[in-house]
Amino acid sequence: MDVAIQETAYDTEVLSGVLSSSREFLRPLRWEGPDGGVNRRELKKFRETVGFSSHILRMLRDGVGEDTVFLECSCGKSYLSFALNRLLKELEGVECTFYGVDISGPLVEKCRRIAAGLGYDNMSFTHGRTLEFDDHGDKKIDVVIALHACDKATDEAIARGIRYDARYIMVVPCCQNQLRGQIKRTQPLKDLTDFGLLRYRFADLLTETLRAQVLKGAGYHVEFHEMVSPMVTPKNLVITA
Ligand SMILES: C[S@@+](CC[C@H](N)C(=O)[O-])C[C@H]1O[C@@H](n2cnc3c(N)ncnc32)[C@H](O)[C@@H]1O
Numbered sequence: 443m444d445v446a447i448q449e450t451a452y453d454t455e456v457l458s459g460v461l462s463s464s465r466e467f468l469r470p471l472r473w474e475g476p477d478g479g480v481n482r483r484e485l486k487k488f489r490e491t492v493g494f495s496s497h498i499l500r501m502l503r504d505g506v507g508e509d510t511v512f513l514e515c516s517c518g519k520s521y522l523s524f525a526l527n528r529l530l531k532e533l534e535g536v537e538c539t540f541y542g543v544d545i546s547g548p549l550v551e552k553c554r555r556i557a558a559g560l561g562y563d564n565m566s567f568t569h570g571r572t573l574e575f576d577d578h579g580d581k582k583i584d585v586v587i588a589l590h591a592c593d594k595a596t597d598e599a600i601a602r603g604i605r606y607d608a609r610y611i612m613v614v615p616c617c618q619n620q621l622r623g624q625i626k627r628t629q630p631l632k633d634l635t636d637f638g639l640l641r642y643r644f645a646d647l648l649t650e651t652l653r654a655q656v657l658k659g660a661g662y663h664v665e666f667h668e669m670v671s672p673m674v675t676p677k678n679l680v681i682t683a
Contacts, residue, residue: 451533452499457492460532461525470556471524486674490614491521493670494589495529497680498612502585506530510538513583513606515572515599515613516591517542520553520565523587527562540565541583543575545595572598584609590616590677600653603683604660611657611683614669621645621652650681657683 458480461467468474468481473488475481480488502510514523523540530536542565544550550569557565568577572588572595586603588596596615603611622645625635635641654664662683669680 452496454489454492454496457496457499457525457529458488460529461488461492464528467524467528467560470559471519471521487521489670489674490589490678491525493674493678494522494587494612494614494680495525497667497669497682498526498585498587498610499529501610501612501682506534506536506538508537510536510584511578511581512538512540512585512587513575513578513602513608514540514542515575515586515588515602516595517544517553517567518546518549518590520556520567522589523565524556524560524562527565537564539581541575541578542567543570543572543577545569545571572602575602582606586611586613588613590614592616593619597653600657600681600683604657604662611662611681613653613681614677614679615650615653615681616677618646618649621649650679653681654683657681 462480465474465478473480473484512523512526514520517523520542523542527538527540530538542553547569550567553567566577568575572591583606586599586606586608588599591599591613593616596613599613600611622642625641625645635644657664665682667680667682668678670678672678
């Protein structure tokens with residue numbers, strides 16, 4: 443049975459408390475500090491993870507249940523999925539299914555070891571490109587997420603989400619080089635892109651706009667949000683479809 447999401451339960455302070463209250467959870471993610479709290483050197487990633495988790499849980503306001511299936515693209519060490527899994531178990535008593543995919547074999551192996559150590563047998567990880575992910579059997583993917591998937595890997599996550607007709611696609615893009623190199627000096631908006639830093643920002647804006655329009659074209663309602671303060675990271679824009 444689906445549980446209704448209580449918005450106030452997902453304040454970042456509440457989520458930080460839940461995630462940092464267990465050394466057994468923090469240790470394998472290398473988030474554990476000497477005093478038992480979160481390691482200061484890992485605070486940035488911890489805050490990004492908490493901020494994005496808070497956003498995702500608030501968005502799932504029409505409910506999550508045992509049959510909800512997440513796919514984290516370019517998962518890396520899968521901080522986001524490990525955090526969401528713990529939060530959903532602790533706060534809602536719900537065990538969803540989590541898939542992760544990453545092109546790095548060693549990182550995927552690490553995720554498998556961490557999941558086994560934590561006893562999270564509702565999580566599995568695939569070594570490969572996001573665009574080629576196909577390990578979900580007959581399960582319907584509900585929520586596609588990606589945190590700082592490099593460059594075009596964010597587009598692969600969006601493409602997978604559309605292909606699966608996912609209920610939600612939520613991505614926080616990272617660096618993007620695809621368009622910047624294509625903005626030539628001869629284009630009509632030359633004056634706008636004459637300066638290096640502005641050309642960089644313009645390429646970001648154009649990339650995010652095109653992503654949003656692709657999602658709209660596929661029938662999604664699209665919103666932009668900030669997952670954390672830009673003081674934590676300037677890469678804080680969430681595309682929510
Ligand atoms: C900046 S890291 C972010 C990792 C993780 N999401 C996080 O927030 O810690 C980007 C990750 O994308 C992975 N990656 C890059 N291109 C990929 C692709 N086409 N398919 C799957 N993973 C990819 C890299 O191996 C790396 O783990």
